[in-house]
Amino acid sequence: MxxxxxxxxxxxxxxxxxxxxxxxxxxxxxxxxxxxxxxxxxxxxxxxxxxxxVLIDKLSQRVDHGIFGYTVAGESYSQAVIDWFQRRHNWSIEKDWMIFSPGIVPAINFLIQTFTHPGDKVIIQEPVYYPFASVIRNNGRFVLNNELLLKDDHYQIDFADLKKQCETPRAKMLILCSPHNPVARVWTQEELTELGKICLKNDILVVSDEIHCDLIFPGHEHIPFARINEDFQQNSIICTAPSKTFNIAGLKASNIIIPNEQLRKEFAQTMANVSIRGPTIFGGLALETVYNECxxxxxxxxxxxxxxxxxxxxxxxxxxxxxxxxxxxxxxxxxxxxxxxxxxxxxxxxxxxxxxxxxxxxxxxxxxxxxxxxxxxxxxxxxxxxxxxxxxxxxxxxxxx
Ligand SMILES: Cc1ncc(COP(=O)(O)O)c(C=O)c1O
CATH class of the missing domain: 3.90.1150.10 (Aspartate Aminotransferase, domain 1)
Known part of the structure; x- marks a missing residue:
């Protein structure tokens, strides 16, 4: 048909x-x-x-082949990610910066384990996607809450408080939700720049969860945190996926972008230790298809x-x-x-x-x-x-x- x-x-x-x-x-x-x-x-x-x-057709064709052995993602997988972010977000990613994860929440879990120690503190901005707090606590780290401010029905970052949280002993990481779930804010370049400067000054690593980055409405622009400047690029880890954009969360394919070579090596080691190396046959195919054709x-x-x-x-x-x-x-x-x-x-x-x-x-x-x-x-x-x-x-x- x-x-x-x-x-x-x-x-x-x-x-x-x-x-x-x-x-x-x-x-x-x-x-x-x-x-x-x-x-x-x-x-x-x-x-x-x-x-x-087109995605349904491609997956069906692959099912018809009937052999589902070990597969590699291949060059075309990374190229699809690179092209998507260049085209949709004017952000140039290099192939080597990408590390595969089945999902963003598991990636955040492994990022916390890699870049913080038990007893360290991780900043989040409530109200925020609830798995952030549970992943931090489940790993024996503490939540520091840089509560968002609600002024005239518009949420804003409380920068004075953020500065205080970043200066807290053992504060190590900030998990940014950009765009923000659930308050539906798309952070501006100015807001992200101010946040980034405070984190940089206090040696706080920014993990920017940008899973909703393709779902943006007129009058707003998603700014990939690492695109802002070289310093932010070196002090951030960007979590991306086509799962929300194209409704393929059940196919499990996400990409963690780490421009900083040292950070990337450490995270790659964590993922290799648990043998997470690449997408499933269907996850990889789905990612390429939606980014290239949908x-x-x-x-x-x-x-x-x-x-x-x-x-x-x-x-x-x-x-x-x-x-x-x-x-x-x-x-x-x-x-x-x-x-x-x-x-x-x-x-x-x-x-x-x-x-x-x-x-x-x-x-x-x-x-x-x-x-x-x-x-x-x-x-x-x-x-x-x-x-x-x-x-x-x-x-x-x-x-x-
Ligand atoms: C901000 C945010 N991050 C991550 C996820 C889920 O990511 P995953 O299913 O890839 O673990 C969601 C899902 O709602 C989300 O809203």
Whole structure:
């Protein structure tokens, strides 16, 4: 069957993911996480959209070959990464700078083990993607929280506090989330430069998690941290992947970019020690295919996400007085402020899960300062988003202002 572009990019299509082992739609998984499995899920950051058709075709052809022995990534794999970052982000990566990791969270785990010691301190900026804190703590290191400031519904970095955190004895590393999940900020060149200077001055290694770097909306530009200047390049490690961009998280292919030769050698040794050397047959093929051939799909996706965001914003303004949607500069994750309803954070989440039966990520998961917020995953057909919002309107009706 030939699939037209129109059909291929029909992001409105509702595709049943139940029973496919997708964690987002698994009642068992949701039961474990949220105490109830009967939820309309808009939580974990993957999309309910079918991957680009060319990717499905390439993977199918490879399956048809029928032999799945050991493989190497090869030159074409690194070239696809190099070309992508040059084209989309005006960032020149050298082939040797890349170290493969199946995922970003495992990479951050190994980076912490390589570049810090037990008892050292690692800075994060809450509210932030919650595995950062758990990976730090699971490795016997301590979290230093450079809390983001919320001013006029806009999150900012508290540079005075960052300076203090960086000067703390045994502070060694900062894990930057750029763009930032969950507050959807795309950090500006000025913000990153100020942050980078403070880290450099205090000998703090910057690990920049840029997994959401391709999901950027008009008026904003993703600045790869290492692109800013040579000093930052030598003092940073950039975590990249096509997994969020093209919805291929289940295929496990990420690339950790380390321009500094000494740091790279040390990290390469860590990865070699645990025998993590390259992508699976399907992960490698998927990365090459999406980076080389699926840019138009991404551009259409970004338009669809913006439409969903607009829908969310208008619905909330019209039907959920007291609730506020913060700007979406990047990512497909909208950060919504329910504090105006006057409910305590636990009650808010309880109504969301037990009465609305909508599975959102509760803001408290991202740190104390996330309390009273909920994170919406907008990478779903509009009809699903609409149903979620209608359920929320009904469940919260007595609390709306
Ligand atoms: C900021 C950030 N980093 C990392 C990940 C997950 O990375 P991986 O699945 O490659 O471990 C996510 C997923 O939501 C994320 O939002």
């Amino acid at each position: 030939t699939v037209t572009q129109q059909e291929e990019w029909n992001f409105d299509e509702i595709i049943d993911r139940k029973g496919t082992k997708a964690i987002k739609w698994s009642p068992k998984f949701m039961e474990m996480l949220f105490g109830t499995g009967d939820l309309l899920p808009l939580w974990v950051a993957d999309m309910d959209f079918r991957a680009p058709q 840019e138009a799909w991404l551009d259409s996706l970004l338009v669809y996400i913006q439409e969903n965001f607009q829908f969310l914003k208008e619905f909330v303004e019209k039907h959920l007085p007291g609730v506020k949607v913060l700007d979406l500069e990047g990512t497909y994750l909208a950060w919504v402020d329910f504090r105006g309803l006057g409910l305590n954070a636990e009650k808010l989440d309880e109504i969301m899960k037990k009465e609305a039966k909508v599975g959102l990520d509760d803001g408290a998961m991202f740190g104390e300062s996330g309390k009273g917020f909920q994170r919406f995953n907008l990478a779903c057909p509009k009809a699903i988003l609409k149903e979620a919002l209608e359920r929320i309107q009904e469940a919260f009706k007595e609390y709306l202002k």
